[in-house]
Each structure stands twice: as structure tokens, then as C-alpha cells.
Amino acid sequence: MKHIILIDDDSISNFVNSQLLLQTRFVEDVKSIESAEEAIEHFEKIKQGTEGLPDLVLVDIRMPVMDGFTLAEELLQRFPELKGNVLFYFLSSSLDPKDEERSNNHPLSSGFLRKPLSKAYLEQVFR
Amino acid sequence: MQDHIHEKFEEREDERAILEIELLTDYLDKFSLVNSREELVDLSREIFEQKLPSQYTGLYLWNEEEQRLIMMVATGFSDEERIEAERTAMDRHVGQVYRSGEPILIDDTFDPNAVWSKDSKRNFKVRTRLVMPVKSFNRTVGVFIIASDKPNKFSTLEKSIFNVICKIAGYIYHHLDQLEKSESQNRKLADLALIATKTSNNVIIANRLGQIEWVNDAFIKQTGYSMEESIGQTPGKLLNNSLSPLETRIALREAISEGKHIKTEVTNQTKSGQTYTNEIDITPVLDDDGKVLKYISVQKDVTEKNQFVEELRTSSLKLKEINNRFETIAKFSRIGIWEWDVIENKTFWSDIAFQVFGVKNQIHDDMFTYWQSLIHPDDFERTLHSTYSLVEGKVNMVEAQYRSIDEAGQIRHLRGLTYMERDDNGQNLKMIGSVVDVSNEIIAANTLSTSEAKYRDIFNNNVAGVFRTTVEGQILDVNKSFLKTFGYEKEELRSTGLNKLYFSEQDREVYISELKVKGRLQNYFLRTRHKSGSAMDLLINVQLVHSDGESLVEGTLMDISEIRRAERKVQSSEMLFRGIFDNNLAGVFLVNSEGKIVDGNKSAAQILGVDGVFNEHDYHFSDFILSREKWDKIQNLIAENKIPASFRLQIMPLQGLNGLDVLLTCNQVELEGLGNCQLFTAIDTSEADLLNQKLIESEKRYRDLFENSLEIIQSFGPEGNLIFCNQKWFNTLGYTEEESTKMNLFDIIVPEEHEHCHNLFERVLNGESVQNIDVTFIGKTGNRVELNGNVVPMLKNGKMESTHSFFRDVSIEKKQKQAIEDQRKFYEKVLENVPAEISILDKDQTFLYLNPVSIASVSPRSNSVGKRLYDRLIEIGRTKEEVEYRIGKFKDAERLRTVVSFEENLQTMQGSQKTIMRQFFPLFDDQCKLDLMISVGTDVTELEDNRRRLLDNNEELRKVNHELDRFVYSVSHDLRAPIASVKGLLTLMRENEASDEVKKTYVDMMNTVMDRMDHVIFEILDYSRNSRLEVVAEKMDIVNLVKGAVNTYRHFSTKPVLLEVEENIQSEFYADSRRIQSVLNNLISNAIKYSLKGPQDIQLKVSVHVNSESLKLIISDNGEGIRESYIEKIFDMFYRASNTSSGSGLGLYICREVLKKLDGTISVKSEEGKGTSFTVMVPNSIPVK
Known part of the structure; x- marks a missing residue:
């Protein structure tokens, strides 16, 4: 679990989370992406081999234009090989149980992480 | 175990049933091993104590018919306390459950005397009792009383446990019953065995092959064979019946091989070789299939029978003797x-x-x-x-x-x-x-009946005159004979009195004074006058009666003028004499100077008790006379020629036992060849006295009936004159007797019925009896009396004499009828007007009644009454399914014996849908058979509609609720996101040894985040304000506001903002300024925030058009624009169409909501990469001056 992609439209949130991730022992690099469109472009590059395959993907649910669930759906459609090979977590500060439920039920999903993240929380989840 | 049950029950519904069966089978197995009552009660106790949750009391098996406690288990009461337990457990509820077979729940919360359990483990105050029926083969045999200290009702789970226990209890009862039955059967068998053993008859029980299985003491005693010696042998062989006649032996063998009953005589030998003769009776015992199980042989020693035969012979001889005696008696009798x-x-x-x-x-x-x-x-x-x-x-x-x-x-x-x-x-x-x-x-x-008839005849024809008068001679009542005798009408006598009837004043004085002195005159001879003036001789029996302090005269009289006339004629005409003499009913005889009777007629011979030929005998008149003294006096008078008009003597007939009262007259006559003779007439008055007495009595009887009759009785003559009437008549109509005498029939009939009654009266006068007629009489005071009765014509000698009417007062009856009718009408009115379909059907589902609503313009009511439910419904166009559904409900109500309610959706004749709530109320007769079914249908279409509307509203509410939910979650997200970022930044700051510069970056970030949060909170406030606050119109300057907003949000971008305003103001503008401000702020801030990346300036074009009707505001920018596919969604709540800035997604949503509230509109035109233009229309709310 060395290479991580973080997708969140909130740049500050992205910054904070990538710092936190980098502070855990098992993370080597974090790629921050600020919109779903960019994320798709990035995965396209991974497919083409110009970018490396991440070990873990964290996706914010509430993003403008294309939200996290739509993105996950899009990724599964375009890159079905992701399923099973990459840990894929949904990320949100939402307290709506429906968001959590949807996250857990998505075929690509490995789980749901609630903001704010903390080192202790991350270590607990990824141990 | 208890917990286990609970767990199990909570799991699933159908597992409960499985558990019930498991429990039942478990315990049924155990019960099948029970052999005595004690064991059964013990086992029951064990089960119930284990199964019952500790707060409940246990099982009482109470037999309502015998009013006794059959068993109690786990109640805490000992057997000695049974009576106390009965009193405690049994109250009226138990009887109710027993009869209905349905469980009931009793709330004892407020009952200070509620049951306490005696069990130390279960000592509590009872709050609730559940009384459940214990059933054995569908018959309620006991009750199960579960008492709980919980005030609440029992849960479904608990109830189902009780159900299992109740079922087990049912089996227990059955078992107990069986046990009792088998015990009593055993007792019966034991009794029989005892009888068989002790009887002096010799008893053998043999198996179906005829081999001995058992013998009784009498057999052992008679035959000398022991039980051991006998068992397995056939009786014929053992006892050597070869001495019996061959045919007997064959019959015995046949009977046994065919399993038939036989009764015959056999001769056997005992063990010691003695022969004896027994009467033998062999009965086969059959099993259920008719196969022989055993034979029972009962033998009677008939050696003694011979003695009996001897006795019989003796007694039959005795019988013969008796018979002879009887014969003799019969002969003489x-x-x-x-x-x-x-x-x-x-x-x-x-x-x-x-x-x-x-x-x-x-x-x-x-x-x-x-x-x-x-x-x-x-x-x-x-x-x-x-x-x-x-x-x-x-x-x-x-x-x-x-x-x-x-x-x-x-x-x-x-x-x-x-x-x-x-x-x-x-x-x-x-x-x-x-x-x-x-x-x-x-x-x-x-003979007796003939004479009775004769007397009746006499009375009917009223031969005797009967009269009732005052002493002064005022007539009270006289019969027709009386009137006829005198030739007067009653009215004449009423007005004039009786005095003119006497022959002379002297006669009257003598008669009255004698009557006053004696009080009673028997066979008094009175001279009177007919109306025509001719004299009449009357024989009177009369007495003084005292009634109400008044003296009245009552009596009967008979005209004997004929006789007197005959006497007189005898004097004058020898020729006539003989004929009258012989044929006269009075005895007439001649006595010569020597006292000898020389001649007499037949009547005289009868009175004197002799044969008719007087001259052949030597009869002396004085020999016949008993009252000698009186006779002597009379003879003296005769000698002095002062012969009294008549005199009475007691005469003893020659052949007879009793003396006769004879009324005599005497006349001196001189006859040729006989010289001076005395001519006597004699009338035997003994019989007349008796007759008179009887007549008086029966007259009284009839009069009583007449006067006391509850019916109005009246008699009218052919001219409508009142002849007589009874007391009831007077009481009812209020006329006095005197007034009544002048009344006419039509005086007492109400005028409107005159014509009708006239016709009726005519018919009666023509000899017809009219029955059951209604008539209204009018009384003296004008009171109307409604009557019902019959009028009959009275004929005499074929001529109409009078009419007799018998009427009953039916006024009250009519009033009651009217009251009933009124009541009926009332109910009918209610039924006819009640806004529900009401119909009544009999047990065969035939309509007896339908009210107008239930007809509902379908068909005339009379067409439906008498029709069957099925036929009618089909006829009015109901589908077969609808009809069968309703008939099914009818049958349900009959079967369940209770009200059945159901809903029907029907198509009306007008084609609209109707929902009818229908109820069947069954009524049962004394035999608990269905008598009537009342069907009530209520139109609940409106209710049903309301219910649907409510459901729709609910659906809407659910939607709103859902939206609200989403809103709350979104808001919380938008508020939490900045917090999460701040927390993260704080962690970073705390945990890392960051340089001041880095820390400054962190703080700047925090600031940004907090700004955003602030913005979100503002927007939420805006949203809530819009939905919450009233719309207030005030004067506004839009252009100024636009300019202000642009200045406020200028700093959102680092680039310069150029504003160009085009205005066309024709009127003052009034609107809710807060709301308009909110819209402006949103649109202008958006235009600045979402500007194109690049160096060019932000250009805003605002066009403001105001007239008296409205405001038209167009805000255009040269920003990034909106992708076409997102345009639809931009006004949605929380929708964000741009990655450029992180707004909350509420801004445009709020704009739309605000304009909705202001009855305005908002629309958008946009081209990605070029710019966006919003158009807002708001009505001008200029206040009306």
C-alpha cells in the first residue's frame, strides 16, 4: 500500500488528507486529483502505462459535476480490471447513512471512510 | 427450558406452530403412560409448574355443568382449600367463557379483592386475568385462568404459550374422563363378577369353542367338579349330557356352532354320578364384528320346578273356584x-x-x-x-x-x-x-232430558205470567205472558200502574193485606180484569221481597178463567157439562147429599187416585180429605150457603203415598135423579208450586245474565222503538230508564252512520242476522262509543217481532289499534327516510322488506319483495361474483351468529363508482335458528375518497420528509467538510514541526475554509428565511442594489469587474427587498466567481426594465458558461455544475425558491466558454392607493 490516489474537489481537504497519509508508515506517495474528469484522464494514463497503478484510491463522494459514485461507475465501466486489484474507498464528511450504504454496496468499493481522517483511523483501517 | 421457548418464539412465526406440536406430542406421550388419577394430577402439576412463567397462576379445570372443580394445578391451593379455591377462581367470567368458548381478558387492576395466589413462589397481587376455555374434542370442559401481576395485556407470545397449555389441559381432561369411565366400567365388571359368583344359578363361561374358562361356586357345588377340573373341558362331555333327549343335544350343538341363543332343559350327571335336570340358557357374547367371543351359560336346577308345578295346579283349582264364584256373581248382576x-x-x-x-x-x-x-x-x-x-x-x-x-x-x-x-x-x-x-x-x-226440554219450552214460551211490582202497584217488570194475560202493552201498565187490573178495589185490598200479613201467598185465587173489561180468575203465587230497604212484590200467575167458566157453565148447561166435564183439566166431581161421589171426570179420578168409574164404587169424598178440620168448617159454610169462592184442602189419593194440595171450588147443584149435589172442581197444585218455584229461579238466572252482561244488549221493535236494554246500555249511553222508554234506534246512532245502519236494520227486519258490524253510538252527553257486534231478528209466529243486538265496546281496542298503527307508521317513516339501505330477508334469503334507499331507483319495491337475494341482485345487474360474495357473507352471519360487515364496490346506474359498507345482522328465534336477516348498507364512497386523499397526502408528506432528510444531511455535510479540513490542518500543525511560513499557509487555508462555512451558513439562513418569512412589499431601487452587489462581490476575483447597466424605469418598483437582494447577490456573485480563466476582464451587463406591472432583470456575464447537459439541474438543491469554485450548491436553488414565493420566474441561457445570462421577472407590487 504504497501508492495512493486521492480524488476530492476540495483542495484544502486534499492537502490535509495527503499530508496525513504521507505521515503513516505505509504510504510512499499520494497523487491528489481535484475533479472526476481529471481522475478519469489519470486512469486512462495508467491504462496506457504512462502512470503507475495505485494500491489505494480514495474518492470523495460529493464533488461538483460528477460525484464520487458516478465516477466509480464510470471507472468500473472503462477499467473493469480495477476490480479486485485496487483498494477503492469512498470518502466523505457526510453523516447520511445512505451514503455509507451506497459506498459499501458498490462493486468496486472496499469501504467507506468518514472525514476527518486521522493517522490513528487510517492505521486502524489499513492494518 | 423457559428461556428456550422464548428464544424460539421470537425467531419466527411458523416455528411457533412447530414448537406447539412438539410440546404437545412430548406430553401426550407421557400422558398415555398414566394409569391413575393421582399420577395424572402429578404429571399435570409437573408440566404446569415447569411451563408456567412464575408470575402466572395455574390451571383450574372447572366443570360448569356440575359446578365443581375437577382439578387444579399450580395454583398454590391445597386440596383441603379446594372450596376456597373454587370461590376465588370462579366468578361470572368463568361461566361466560364456558358458554361462549372464547377467551376473555379481565382487568382486575381496580378490584381490591382481586385474586391472590396462595403459592409462596407466586405470591402477588393480581392485576389481569386471562380466562381461556379448555376444550376437549371441541367441547369446553374447563377453564384455564392465568393471572398476572402485570397490568398490561398479555403479549401474543404469551398467549400462544397458554394456548399450548390449554391444549394439553384439554387432553388431560379427556384422559381424566377416559380414566373415570374405565374405572366405572371396571366397577361394573366387578359387580357382575360378584353376581356371577354368588348367584345360586350355575354359571359357566366358555370360549368360542365351547371350552370352559370359568365356573362359579354354584356350579362347583352342584356338579362336584372343581374349577381346575372343569377348565378346558366341554360342558357336554364333562357332565355327560347323554341322558338328555337326542334332539336337545343336537339343538345345543347347533346353537353353539352358529353362535345363537338357546334356552332348553338338559339332564346331566354330577361327578358322583347323580343325574339332575337343569334349565339351561346359553348366550353368546359377540364382539363388534358379530363374532362370538365367549358363551355364558346359566343353568337353573328345575328339580324344584316340579314343586312349583304342583303349586300351580293347586292355585289353578283355586282359580276355578274363584271363577265359579265370579260366574255366580255375574249371573246375578x-x-x-x-x-x-x-x-x-x-x-x-x-x-x-x-x-x-x-x-x-x-x-x-x-x-x-x-x-x-x-x-x-x-x-x-x-x-x-x-x-x-x-x-x-x-x-x-x-x-x-x-x-x-x-x-x-x-x-x-x-x-x-x-x-x-x-x-x-x-x-x-x-x-x-x-x-x-x-x-x-x-x-x-x-225421559229426564225430555222433561228438561219441556221445562225449557215452558219457560221459553213464558206460559206463566211473571211480575215484579211495588206494593203500591207500580210495575217494575213483567213478562210477556203477564201482558198477554191482561191484554195490555207494557207501556200502558208502566204509566197507569196495576190497580186497574183488579176486578174490584175490595179484591185488591184483601189480596194486598193478606200478602202483607203472610209475606207469601201460595196458590192464591184472585179475581182480575182483562183489558177488554172481562173478569179473569187467576191463580197467584206471590211473595214480598225486601231489597234495598224497599218492599217489592214478586210472583207468577196463571189464568184459570177457563176452569171457572167451565164450572159456571156446568150450572147452566147439562149438555155442555159433560163435554167440558170430561175434558176439563181440572178434576170435576159430584158429591150427593150423603157425601158419596157419584160422578167425576178423568182428572178427578187422577187426583183422587181411583179408577174412573165412580158409580160402581162407594167413594166418600170425606174419606179422601186429610185436613179434616178445615173441611168441617167448609161444610158448615156450605150448609149455610156461604160457599167460599175456592178453598184448599189436602187430599190423600187412594193409590198414592203423598197427600196433594188441591184447590177446590164448590157449587150446590140440583141434578135430575141425583137431587141436591155439590159440584166440586179440584186442581192439584203441588206440581204447579214446584214449577213456579223453578221458573222464578231460572228467570232470575237469565235476568242476572242479561243485566250483568258486559255486552250492550238491546232490543228494538220494527219501528225502531226500544223494547228493552240492559244495565250496560244505561251505563254506557248515560240515559235514564225513563228516557230510554222514548228512545228510537236512530237517536243513539251517530248521524253519519244513519244511512248505513238503516240498511242494516232493513236487512234484519227481513229476517237476516248481521254479524260483526261496526257502529258508533252517541250517548246522552254526546260521547261517542265505538261498538262491534251482531244483530239478530226475533220472530214470533213467523212475524218480525223485534231485533236483538249484542254489542261490545271497542273504543279502547280501536285506540290501541290506532296506537299500534301509529307506531308502525313511525318506524316505517324512519326506515323509509334513513339514509342507508335497509332490507330484511328471511332465512331462505327472500326479501321481506326493502326501504327506498335500497331500491335506489332500480325497480319498484313490490317487485323485489318476495324475491330471493340471488335473483334480485342478478336482476339489477350485479355480477355473479358480487352476488356470490354477498351470499357468502349472509351465510357467514348465519353461521357465526354475529354481525358481519364488509365493503362492496359497485357501479351505480349513473356509471360512477360507489363504495357501500354493508352489514348483516342475523336475528334468531327461540330455537336458535335464523329467523330474520337485517341488511344495512351505508354509502361510504365519500369516506373512501377521503381515505384515498389522505393516503395521497401521506405520500406527498413522505416525499417532503425525504427531501427534508436529504437537506439536513447535505447541510451537515457542507458544515462538516470545513470542520474536517480545519481539524486536519490543526493535526498537521500540532504534530509536525512546521516552519512559521508553513504554519501561515495552514492558517490561511483555515481562513478560506471558515469563509466557505460562513457562506454556507448564510445561504442556509437565506433559504430558511425565504421559506419562513412573510412577503413584505417595499419600494426598491434595483439599479442601486445591482451596483451595491457588484461592489460587494468584486473581491471574489482578482480580475477587474466592468459593469454596464441598461435601465428603463417607467414606474416605482415595489417588492420584498430582502428576497430580491438575495437573488441579486447570488446571481452577481456567481457571475464573478465563475469567470473564465484567463486575463480578460469580467464584463457584467445588467438590464433593468420596470413598469407598473413588473420588473424584468437580465444579468449577463462573459464567464465559463454552463455545459448544456447540466443546465436542467443547476436550480436543483445542492447541485454544483462547476469544478471551479466550491460553492454549496444552494445559491440558484434559493433563487428559484424565492421567485416562486414572489410569483416571479427565473430562466437561464448559457454557452460553455462564452458566458451566461439569467433573466428574472418579478411582479410589481405597487400598493393600491
């Missing part, structure tokens, strides 16, 4: 005896029997037919019928009275008593009868 042996067809008739029938003493071959030939044809059928009923076994004895014709052709009246002797099977054996001649009795009875 003239009772004929006959006997017919049905089996052998032998007949016996005693001598007297022949004599009674008056026929020759001779037995015929077929005496029955012979007897029939003697019966009088008129009585034949009746007599034979009663005899046959005897032969057919319908009766044991018949008594018949019939006539027979004897040999001389004379009719005899006979009375017969016939008895049929039968054997035990009812077979006729012997017919025995007695017969007596009752002709004399019958004739006597007939």
Missing part, C-alpha cells in the same frame, strides 16, 4: 261375560251374555261375525272401530256403549267393557269382555 282365545279361535259366552243380547243360547262357529250381526246399524261402525283398535294393539281396553237388536226386534242399550290379554311381546292372546243391558238407564236419562 246380569253381567254377560265372553271370552275369545285369539290363538285357538275358541269362543265362550256366558248364559247371561246371551240373555243380555236377548238371543238364543247357542255358540256359533264365528261368534265375532254373529256379534256384529246383533249390533244396531247406526252404531255398527263406531263399535267395530273401537274393537279393532283393541285388536291392533293400540289400546288394552275399550269401553263402548251401543245398541243391539234382540230376537224380538227390540232395541237394547248395551254397555261393554273389553280387555285384550297380551304376552310380553305384545302378541294378542285372549280377548275378554263383559256386557250389561243399560236400556233402563238410557230410557230414564232420555
